[in-house]
Amino acid sequence: MFIDLLIMLVMAYGFGFLYYGLYRNISARVHGRFGPSLAQSFYDSIKLFTKDTSTDFGWMFFAGPIIMASGAILTVLFIPYFNHGERLVGLSPYGNLIVVLYFMVLGPLGNALGVGSHGNPFGAMGITRGLTRLLGLEMPFYIAVVGLMIANESADIGTIMANQAETYNIIAHPLLFIAAFISFLGFLGKSPFDVVGAPQEVYSGPAVEFGGKFLALALSQSAIFSFAKLLLMVDLFLGGADSLWDLILKTFVLFVASVFVGNVYGRFTTAQSVDFLLKVPTVIAIVGLLFV
Amino acid sequence: MKNLQKTYEVTQKVERLFEVTVTQTDFWEAVLYISTQTEFNTLSQIACADWIEEEHFLLTYILTTDARDKNLMLKLTLGREYESMPSVMTLFPQAEVMERDLHEMYGIGFEGNETLYDFVLEQWHDLPPLRREFDTLAFVHEHFAFKGGREDNKDVKVEQKRRREEAKKQKALEAAKQEAKKQETEKQETEKPKEPNTHATDAEETQDKKPDTKEAEDGQ
């Protein structure tokens, strides 16, 4: 059991950073350049762990990244990796989709606590933007998830996965998938919803005072968290994975789709993105809900 | 244009560039008249030149038309002793920043402009830097250190003069030396045959001199 959890975490960490490296490489090719090596993100995170920290804003500031990281870790532990498998199911038998959704919000809240204590206006602004955006993201995503719960008459991720043995939910409930995918883009923090850390506007937002080890922790948690979100999407809409290769393939396809969208579109303002999220995907999700 | 020629004496400088000169007391009247009654109704620059020999600033208001096809230079002279002008902000809002610039660079006051605080300089306690009496080279040598290898960092003209004089002196000295040597060798020749050592020292001396003259050329 414990070893299982450890493997899950290490896999999430590794795949998260690998995908981040891939993201940088694919964008580089879109830009017409060579791009960094695949392992560059690992180097970055290891280097950041060896750096000194020059800031001291009280213990609350230190607690922020830790709460963030624990939110991400708990999320990933409650999502099963494989379809009806014995191994790598983590804590998912003890929890369900609702618990996962709860833990997904924990990260940003922890971030808010930490960032609030350093008093940099850009950080506060970034957090405000993040929470505002979360409002827009959650609505369509929750409606889509509730739709799935109603369709499967269960809130257990394992059951939802098992029920997709014949047709994937992406085919059975395409509208729900579209709504969930749009808000998934936002959850990943890609364009056009990357308002939180926009360097041209709020100076990298919540991370403005994070340097060295805190930034490393923040990067690691974001890598783990991104992989957790990918997993959740795969579990809910693509029928989960039968084998490791299946897992890699499905998460990769989903990931590449999000990368291309992010590379082509610019950034909305906060108001525009919330407006968009509350209008387009929410309406799609509600229409999808009617078909369930 | 006709309106302008009726009231003021207009000279054409080059194609599409005209000039009107007024006195300091007439300035406000003139600028008011020109901006409202003639086609030159927009300000595009306030230029200022420091004529320290004649003890005045030459202020030039460059006005342009709506069609942007002609320019008018409205000139006036102003004393150098921190005098002030009426601000033209009420006529042209863009004058605010130009006047702020001139105030900082020359110390000219503009009555009616309330934004005459620091513009590009921060905590500046010296003379306004664009006045002719402000010596930037002296300021630089007082405040900054140069990296090694730039000891030749001096005013080019003074340095050239100094080097020329030095070279002249050197030449005279050498000529005197050679004269003395000649006399000596002449004396010695009468006694002994020539020594090779004297040639070697001569060659060294000329080599030593070379970089100096070359550097003076570089300094230009």
Next chain:
Amino acid sequence: MDSKLIKIFHGPQHPGITGNMSVELDLLGETIKYARTHVGYLHRGFEKLVERRTVIQAFTIVCRICVPEPDPNEENFARAVEGLAGIEISERAKYIRVMVQEMSRLAAQMLWMGGQSGSIGMGTVGQWSLFDRDLMLDLFEELTGGRVYHMYTYPGGVRRDLPEGFLLRLSELLDYLEKKLPKYDSIFFDNATFKKRAIGTGVVPKEEALKNGYVGQTLRGCGIRRDLRKDNPYLVYDKLDFDIPVFDGGDVYSRALVRRGEMRESIKILRQVIAQMPAEGAIMQKLPKHRKFTLPKEDIYVATESARGEFGYYMAGDGTEHIRRMQVKGPSLIHGFTLLEKMLIDEELSNVAMIMNSLGICPPEIER
């Protein structure tokens, strides 16, 4: 003063600012209630340095006044000195100068496109356009020896003749750019997110535009057809056939469309220059030796249409080999203060970078 306001300094070390300057903002939430521009981070005292140097020595430093497009500065300087010293330049030199101006305009617009798209988080456009700008810089390097600073437009003509086959390579690059520009349209100018953000943002009121002395795209973006190349033609612009693109929205999007049109017009002008340029002729007039190159005690004002608007030089000689006074007025001087401080009020913080980019504010020419 309302104590709910947050004061932030947008810049000078900030990725969303066009160069080394800062805007002091008072925010209510993310809405700007008060804005003030601070400059001076780039002040080198050019006008003082010019006074200490001879005319020809000063020629090498004027191009440093505006980094993204140095050529309008050189052109202005050369034309002012020619005007004061009474030098007429040859037809061929005029054509070469027009060519340099338009090449520099194209390169500057490419750089602008990178900045504008970067300000709303579209990295891809910037990567492409900076690559294309670099191709132009390669041609500049071949022509003048310098990538960024050219020191080419010399009083009395131009410094060197064209290298062999240069016009051919230029027209090949123009072919390439003509093929590339529609791609920029589809990824940038017609992009849904850019339209959504840019339309209706940063509006310049048409009635105050002329009176307040705004220039360049700011004027043309609110429907006023003003361009020094047509209104007060210099060099051989009156012999060339080109249009001035005008859009009347007055917002960021209109200004972007104006620039988009100008890129095509620049290509058109360059094609005409290649076709019409006289093959023979002196590129340089005979000048007095540079220690004896004196200017009379006169003054003059010249102006050039740069990629962002009118660039004006006031120059006064004093009968010696030194220039008594050279005063520079770039387009950013008015745009960065009078216009920006007024325009940012009640805008969102997210739009600051976009508005500054669309006005083309370039701090080094404000403070010289």
Next chain:
Amino acid sequence: MQKGFVAYNNEQKSLEAETEGIKNSQTLIQKAMNWFSARSMFVVAYGTGCGAIEMPPVFTSRYDIERLGVVGVATPRQADIMIVSGYCSLKTLRRVIRTYEQMSEPKYVIALGSCTINGGMYWDSYNTIKKLEEYIGVDMYVAGCMPRPEALIEGFVKLQESIRNNTIQPGYVKYREDYAYYQANQEKLLGKETQPVYEEDYAGMNLS
């Protein structure tokens, strides 16, 4: 031989002698740390001068410095390297010092352009500093006006090599150990307030 060049050569020799001693005294962990900090560099590109115009080409598709693990970040807190791109005016120097002190160690400085070395073209200007290493620790100079993008990349490669092999005494160590010297220089030029004062209130408004 001229006086200045002799002094300069001596300075160079003393620098080289100093670094040879450090070279062999690093443990395996230090070696690994050095390797990683050479392989991954976060840059805060403070466009202090003209050099800022050659940074976009370096970071974009023509020269693509991301190949070497060099990435731009927005805030100095996250950065390892500061590029001082060109001359610093006095007003900028205050901000540069503040930015430099906000970075967490190990941190390095690349000074771009001749004007950071000895004033370059602006050697007689009253408002630009002539020698950056008097005020902050500098690790690598890239000469030229403007330096080509290739020169900047070469500077990065050289800096990475020297970090990996530990052949230089980093500027931040000098800055920490000789802080009194640097501070005296800063105060001589800038007065007591060597960092920007933001309480100054122009339009009569309070920050609170």
